Amino acid sequence: MKAKDYNENLLKLKFEVAKELNKKYNFVTNFNDNYYNDKEGIFKNTPIYIKDNLVTKDIKTTAASKFLLDYQSPFDASVVKYLKDEGACIVGKTNMDELAMGANGKNSVFGPCINPFDDTRVVGGSSSGSAVAVALDLAPLAIASDTGDSIRRPASFTNTIGFKPSYGLVSRFGLIPYADSLDTIGIIANNYFDLRNCFRIISKKDSNDLSQQAIVKKANQEPYKFIIFKNCYDEVSSYIKSEMDDLIKQLKKKEIEVIFKEYDSELLKVIPTVYYLIANAEASSNLASLQGVTFARNGYDLDYQDLIKENRSQNLSSLVKRRLVIGTHSLNQDHYSSSYLKACKVRRMLNNMYQKDLDDNTFILAPTTNKVASYSDQVEDDLMFSDAVSENHLILANFSGQPSISIPFSFKNKMPYGLSLTGSLYNDNNLINAAEFLAKIIGDDYE
Amino acid sequence: MKEGAIKVLLSRLHLDLNEIEFQQMVKEFHNFEKAESLLKEIDTSGVEPCFSPLEIEIESKINDSYHNDKSVFINTDLVDGYVSIKRVLK
Numbered sequence: 085m086k087a088k089d090y091n092e093n094l095l096k097l098k099f100e101v102a103k104e105l106n107k108k109y110n111f112v113t114n115f116n117d118n119y120y121n122d123k124e125g126i127f128k129n130t131p132i133y134i135k136d137n138l139v140t141k142d143i144k145t146t147a148a149s150k151f152l153l154d155y156q157s158p159f160d161a162s163v164v165k166y167l168k169d170e171g172a173c174i175v176g177k178t179n180m181d182e183l184a185m186g187a188n189g190k191n192s193v194f195g196p197c198i199n200p201f202d203d204t205r206v207v208g209g210s211s212s213g214s215a216v217a218v219a220l221d222l223a224p225l226a227i228a229s230d231t232g233d234s235i236r237r238p239a240s241f242t243n244t245i246g247f248k249p250s251y252g253l254v255s256r257f258g259l260i261p262y263a264d265s266l267d268t269i270g271i272i273a274n275n276y277f278d279l280r281n282c283f284r285i286i287s288k289k290d291s292n293d294l295s296q297q298a299i300v301k302k303a304n305q306e307p308y309k310f311i312i313f314k315n316c317y318d319e320v321s322s323y324i325k326s327e328m329d330d331l332i333k334q335l336k337k338k339e340i341e342v343i344f345k346e347y348d349s350e351l352l353k354v355i356p357t358v359y360y361l362i363a364n365a366e367a368s369s370n371l372a373s374l375q376g377v378t379f380a381r382n383g384y385d386l387d388y389q390d391l392i393k394e395n396r397s398q399n400l401s402s403l404v405k406r407r408l409v410i411g412t413h414s415l416n417q418d419h420y421s422s423s424y425l426k427a428c429k430v431r432r433m434l435n436n437m438y439q440k441d442l443d444d445n446t447f448i449l450a451p452t453t454n455k456v457a458s459y460s461d462q463v464e465d466d467l468m469f470s471d472a473v474s475e476n477h478l479i480l481a482n483f484s485g486q487p488s489i490s491i492p493f494s495f496k497n498k499m500p501y502g503l504s505l506t507g508s509l510y511n512d513n514n515l516i517n518a519a520e521f522l523a524k525i526i527g528d529d530y531e
Numbered sequence: 532m533k534e535g536a537i538k539v540l541l542s543r544l545h546l547d548l549n550e551i552e553f554q555q556m557v558k559e560f561h562n563f564e565k566a567e568s569l570l571k572e573i574d575t576s577g578v579e580p581c582f583s584p585l586e587i588e589i590e591s592k593i594n595d596s597y598h599n600d601k602s603v604f605i606n607t608d609l610v611d612g613y614v615s616i617k618r619v620l621k
Contacts, residue, residue: 295585350573406552409540413560419567423563426571429575432579433575
């Protein structure tokens with residue numbers, strides 16, 4: 085259901101249904117009973133969900149962390165303000181991995197988010213709740229954030245569209261940061277019309293975020309050219325490869341240029357290592373603000389140092405504590421050059437490799453993930469991922485800042501999986517057009 | 532040795548770990564060492580570090596201001612929604 089289909093009654097009905105479904109799927113951390121917005125605009129009467137790491141003045145912002153369970157922001161994040169100015173009704177904050185650190189949607193103080201396609205499987209993270217809200221058709225849009233693959237992975241596992249814009253196009257004012265050189269605010273949607281409108285609105289210039297770039301390119305016309313990421317193609321499960329082959333045949337029949345490209349496999353192997361060192365180093369710097377003074381929960385009567393120790397030790401999960409320690413360790417004088425700085429150099433090499441050969445109408449095509457969502461009891465969040473390129477390739481767009489989108493592709497035993505497209509920097513509008521073009525060929529219901 | 536390094540870091544960070552968490556941390560230090568040694572194999576001589584996708588734009592602006600002074604590079608750091616631009620001498 086699209087934004088234009090909503091009216092006041094439908095909005096109310098969807099809100100009540102969402103509250104019921106949340107008992108099973110656990111996709112919302114806090115609902116907003118005062119959601120109604122009387123402003124006029126293109127999203128009038130449209131319910132929109134917001135990931136719980138974006139601050140809102142009417143709803144608590146917890147980032148799914150025990151540390152922030154009581155936190156109430158005095159202001160709205162810029163993207164929330166922009167959507168409200170267009171009449172959007174912010175109906176709730178969505179469940180996520182604690183402080184956006186996780187790939188499965190399991191590591192939340194509110195408990196795991198449940199996949200609507202199979203309740204024994206993960207949703208993918210960290211933007212798990214945003215993906216589920218859209219997958220259940222409780223809203224046409226949800227706002228989320230993507231640091232490694234946090235929008236595109238859950239979109240792939242829930243048959244939704246997950247869009248990570250170019251780094252710096254969308255204001256991050258009001259986003260609780262994880263790794264600020266990688267963090268990007270994006271959109272999970274169920275149709276391209278609303279996705280375009282939402283992107284246009286949230287990418288407005290914001291003087292509060294000096295890192296924002298206002299140079300999104302205008303869309304131009306086809307023909308498109310697609311580069312198949314061969315390293316990923318070679319690795320994925322046979323059922324995904326077979327669907328890819330069918331798609332390639334259809335593209336060639338339409339005289340669309342499709343080429344296979346094999347990237348430097350030795351360099352690709354270190355994607356998770358580079359991410360591990362950069363993301364944890366930046367996280368340790370950003371999490372320094374969680375000391376328990378501004379957002380204290382325990383030990384009000386303790387002295388300053390004990391207050392910090394009490395709050396950090398009691399309110400952060402083991403996973404987040406490991407990130408803090410490893411990140412701080414990699415920024416130590418003894419390790420800085422061999423870990424963080426070295427990772428930043430390899431990041432440049434990966435960026436140069438990945439951006440080469442791209443122009444406004446050329447896109448890199450790969451399966452979003454190498455298989456359907458895993459069973460919940462078979463996966464654990466860890467700081468270091470496997471070195472499978474088909475599992476890690478989405479991170480490349482965060483290293484370089486390029487726009488990237490996952491669109492619904494196909495199903496295996498009723499479980500969905502997605503197709504990923506990545507474009508050149510600031511070429512977001514063309515990327516969305518190319519995604520819709522492919523969606524029509526694939527024949528999904530998301531026109 | 533790892534245990535000692537972890538204890539120093541925990542003290543600096545004002546953080547307590549229970550026994551299980553401490554053992555997980557020791558294991559994580561092995562991962563960290565593996566990460567360092569894996570990157571060591573990659574020849575990065577002559578490669579400038581990339582601290583952020585935005586640095587190219589910011590760097591060129593700053594370089595203009597500093598008469599193309601190549602001894603300056605930029606790191607962007609988002610703190611509570613605000614960006615501070617730090618100049619670091621190589």
